[in-house]
Amino acid sequence: MREMIDVAIIGSGPAGLSAAIALRKRGLRQVVVLERDSEAGGVPRHCAHPPYGLREFGRIMTGPSYAQRLADDARAIGVQIRLLHSVTQLLPDGVLEIATPNGRQRLQAKRVLIATGVRETxxxxxxxxxxxxxxxxxxxxxxxxxxxxxxxxxxxxxxxxxxxxxxxxxxxxxxxxxxxxxxxxxxxxxxxxxxxxxxxxxxxxxxxxxxxxxxxxxxxxxxxxxxxxxxxxxxxxxxxxxxxxxxRFLPEASLIRASHLTLDPATQGPAIDQFGRCSDPRYFAAGNILRAVETAGWSFREGQRIAHCLAADLEGRLPSASASLEIRAGDNLKLVLPQRLTSPSKALGKQTLELRVAQGVTGRLRLRHGDVTLYERPLTALPERRILIPIGALDLANLTGTIVAEILT
Amino acid sequence: MNSHLHSADRQDVAVIGAGVVGCAIARRFALTGARVIVIEKAADILAGASKGNSAILHTGFDAPSGSLEWQCMQAGYAEFLDIRERLGLPLLRSTAILAAWTEDEMSKLDQIAAKAWKNGVTDVRPLSPAEVLAREPHLSRTLLGGLLVPGEFLIDPWSTPLAYLHQAIANGATVLRETEVLSGRFDGQAWTLETNRGAVLAETVINAAGLWGDVVDDRLQVGRTFDIRPRKGQFVVFDKAAARLLSAIILPVPTERTKGIVLTPTIFGNLLVGPTAEEQADRIHATVEQATLEQLIAKAQAILPALADMPVTATYAGLRPATAHSEYQIRHDAAHNLIVAGGIRSTGLTGALGIAQHVAKLYNERHPHKRPESNAIWPTVALPVLAEHEARDWTRPGYGEIVCHCELVTKREIEAALTGPLPAGDSSGLKRRTRAGMGRCQGFYCHARIASLTQGRFTTPLAIGSVDA
Known part of the structure; x- marks a missing residue:
């Protein structure tokens, strides 16, 4: 016997819980968060210092109170948080293998959101x-x-x-x-x-x-x-x-490495399009699993944004994943996210391309499709700092194939 | 743990050293009814040479023909297969492929096959590159050929000796840890061993002190017959995702100087590359060195190119108790009721049960069995199931919580490892018994929880204080 639900979210950190809350607000019935730990909240639980929560809750909080607030809000709106539930395998068709203290389970979800976060090297x-x-x-x-x-x-x-x-x-x-x-x-x-x-x-x-x-x-x-x-x-x-x-954070992507989903060797997280959709379109991902490392606030907003994409997908309003452009990190760039763009829909999904460098560099940041430059600006970049390009600034109409992001020195 | 001994009782046999060899010897003697005491200076068993090896059950196909090492490997291999199910020990019938990458290596395969036949390992056979790649499709296509050794298997290097010692205990043996033999005196009838915890009396002493074998001989004032020259081996363990890239042990063609670097799956579902062979004087510190680890990784990637994107889970180093001799240094000093089992360099895991048989034979030349072995008691303490191909504890209800998420180690397993006849004596011993903290995050998630679960258990605790204190 296998349980069938609307959305399963793996991980109860800021991205997972903000997504769960957003999905419930959109009216989805069975939103289940699977958390392997004995408490919900993720990394902020043990960051016993401010500043958390300024943009999300309008006040400065410590990590544990921020985590508590997120978990309380999620439960209050009807999110089921299942603690001590360790997902052990991601399978096609949204099927998850789960270990629980009461025995193994299998669960099938119409969509799965992976929000397993990061750890340090x-x-x-x-x-x-x-x-x-x-x-x-x-x-x-x-x-x-x-x-x-x-x-x-x-x-x-x-x-x-x-x-x-x-x-x-x-x-x-x-x-x-x-x-x-x-x-x-x-x-x-x-x-x-x-x-x-x-x-x-x-x-x-x-x-x-x-x-x-x-x-x-x-x-x-x-x-x-x-x-x-x-x-x-x-x-x-x-x-x-x-x-x-x-x-030296790394996405906690062991489930993805062991699964059928495509992993991007550059981010070491799942390859996604701007809607957070993985190579298997029943799977989405949000938060620091996508790239190391962003703040709790960023993960919170990313979770929310991708939850809206996921909900739109369940309503049949997301463009097909099949026609997408690939984006690759070229010279002097460590990674680019998302790795695919699907005929952009301006209201939905991630609004920016995120790039990072491995070493400090000064030069011109360029996006090109073949020999055609789509975007260019001067840039001085340091490791672990955000580099953003608004997706809306790119004219991607009728493009297929691969876009290369690079820094020319 | 540091209480003083009150054992005025004379033992039949005192085994010095609880490495794999000492554990197997203790078992063998306890099975025949001897009163056995095992003396280990570390906080837990397997703290020396036995803590780091490549975890392979070797056939001895390439051992020196007719040597004692070869005999012990043959006997140890057979006895392991005979008893391992009753001891609850896992085995993965992986097979090995001796892979040749150069013409020079190819030219040696026939000679190696002939030696295998001479050594009684008659199921080896040559493989063409296509046959090798059919078995192992991820191997580098630069391979020129190979030799299949069907009988080389993977075992659990830590549960195995632990089970031997469990059986020794079930048959009446005593184990002392954190007990170091400081000196010994033989009065013509029996030994008095002075330790940091008092005296131990035993009729016969068996020196299985591994890296300290020569030092123990000195302390017993019997005159050492070999010098230990520690030989370090460094290893790199790849993420579990890499295990699907390889099913057989990939052995190199040995050179005159070294057996070479092995790339092998482990019974725990990882992929392992190593060991190096580095002579050093230090018997305590087995350091890992970045440059060497990088060379090992490069070597592994050359053999298995898909490893390029695989993260490293762990690095470690072990010390082999090598001597100037390639042969085991086993001697019976009948005048002193002493047997020394030393210089067990790199085949100890396979050879241990055979070494124990050999040592028992030397002993029995002068001492009759006290009881038939058919009366052996098999231990009732269940070992944790750590092999990835078997049903691990987390698959069974009632485990409480998963403490180590990377290796899926349960609270039930940790609690079991902290109780029983031989509870974990330090954090390394707990890792060896449960794998907690041995996974890809190396304790990022579970270190603190393990510190909490083990509070008050170890002489060297994980936590050195509490927040309130």
Missing amino acids: PRSARLLSGDRPLGVLNTGALQAYIALQGLIPFRRPVILGSELVSLSAIATCRSHGIRPAAVIETNARPTARFPLTLLPRLLGIPVFLGCAVTAIHGTDRVEAVTLQSTDGGTTRDIACDGVLLTG
Whole structure:
């Protein structure tokens, strides 16, 4: 026996819950959110600091209260949130395999929205050298230690990375008596924006730019790290009892890798069109599963926007997925999203192309179809920063094939 | 755990070291009715050489013909297949393909096949490139040919010795962890082993101390007959999505110097590449090195080009207790009631049960069995089902919650691993028993939850304090 519902949403973070609320507001009956954790809310649950919610709820909230508010709103409007439900497989025809503490289930949905979010790159995938002692964690794990379990994993870690999340990690440490020994960034400049990057120095934490950790030392626990400047110059050891690996987010796309859906090697998330539609048009995706990494607010709005596309699709009002243009990231670009454009419908779907670079670059951003330039402007770009192109600015009429996005230097 | 020993009782046999070899020896002696005590200095078993290997049950097709290593592999292989179902141990009949990528390698295949026949492994047969690719369509098309070794299988490298030791315990053995042998004295009748937790008395001592085998010989003042020269092997584990790219173990054609890099599925549903072979003096630290890991990844991608887009799940390194000799260093010092099983370099997982048989034979030359083996007790403690091709715990109702989402490890499994006759002694031991935290996120989601579930359990805890404190 298989349950049949209107929409199944995988993940109860900001994108999943905002989509669920929007779908209920559109009058869809059975909107089911499948959450593998024991509480709804996603990553904001363990980000015990502001600012969340300003645009969504008109006030500044901490992560946990924002997550709570989203889950409350969803339940109040009739969204079914099923906790401890782990989707184990995505199958054609909107069929999901699910593990629950009461046994395995199969569920079929007219549409599925994948909103499984992101995680940080762990030590292993960074190929970090050295011993493998206890105390090497990602920010997400540190926050879960403190916010969810009330536990402290180390007292004096070094922090790797200088993305926005690194500053969140510093804030978390400082408010719980953890004194970071250093902030270490491989690039010559911090990734997060000025003046936030002043924070570590204001707190008296040494900052090492243009340096990489070349070895972790420790038998049971971390005892020290070796730093080397990326020009191959000086090395030094820093005593510490932990290594906090921040950022380098990746879409949590393991379900997609194991499924029939097309994965974009550039974003490492599902390939979508501007309506959030995956290669199997019964599947949609929204939020940070699409690209690493955006804010909770962005994910919230993206969830809402894609929910409207999904609802329009169920009403038969979405253009066919078959006639679409492919967009590819060319020179000096790391990724472009969406990966496909389907004969644009201006009112619906994502309104911008999102692009990102892997390294800082200055040049001319160009979109071209064959030899025809569709869009061009000067650009100075840094990693992990938004680059947007309004889709409405592009004349895509009668185009087929592939558009290449590139930065000419 | 650090309580002082009160064991004035004399044991028949003290096994020093709870690696795979020590666990198998303890089992063999306990089965024959001997009073056995196992002494391990680490917080958990399998903390040395046995924690990192390629998890293959080898046929011994390429072992030195007629060697003790070959004999032990043959016997160990057969006994494993005989007992593994009763111990609840998984087996994946993957087969192996010895793949040749150069003319030089091709020219060695006949010789390797001849050696396999000589070694009693008579089902090997050559494969044309088309036959190899029919079996393994994702392999690089640059392959020139191969040799099929049907009997090479995948096993669980950690549940296997754990089950051996469970059976030893079920048959009366005692296991001491966090107990280090500091010195030993033989009085002509029996040994007194001084440890950090007091004295252990035993008639016979078996040194299965792996990476510390020579040091233990020194401490027993019996004169070491070999020096351990640790040989590091680094490994890279790819994401589970990569497992569908390969079903057989891909062995390289060995050179004079090394057995080479293996690309293999694991019983846990990953894909593994390694090991390197790097000599070092340090017996404790097995570091991973970025440049080496990158070389391993490049090597794996050359063999299996579709790995290019596959993320890395884990990296690790193990140390082999190598010596100047390629052969196992097993000796019976009858004058001292001592048996040393050392230098078990890289075939210990396969050879362990055979080594145990051999050691028992040496012992029985002077000691009769105390009871027939047919009275063996089989352990009733159920091992967790960790093999990806079997029904894991999360498929059965009542598991409570999934703690590790990447490896789908349940709270029920974690609780089981923290109880029973041999509960996990540290976080690595918990990983080996459950796989919690061994998946692609490496604890991003579950580290904190595991810290909470294991509070008060480990000498070296995951959390060092609490928020309120």
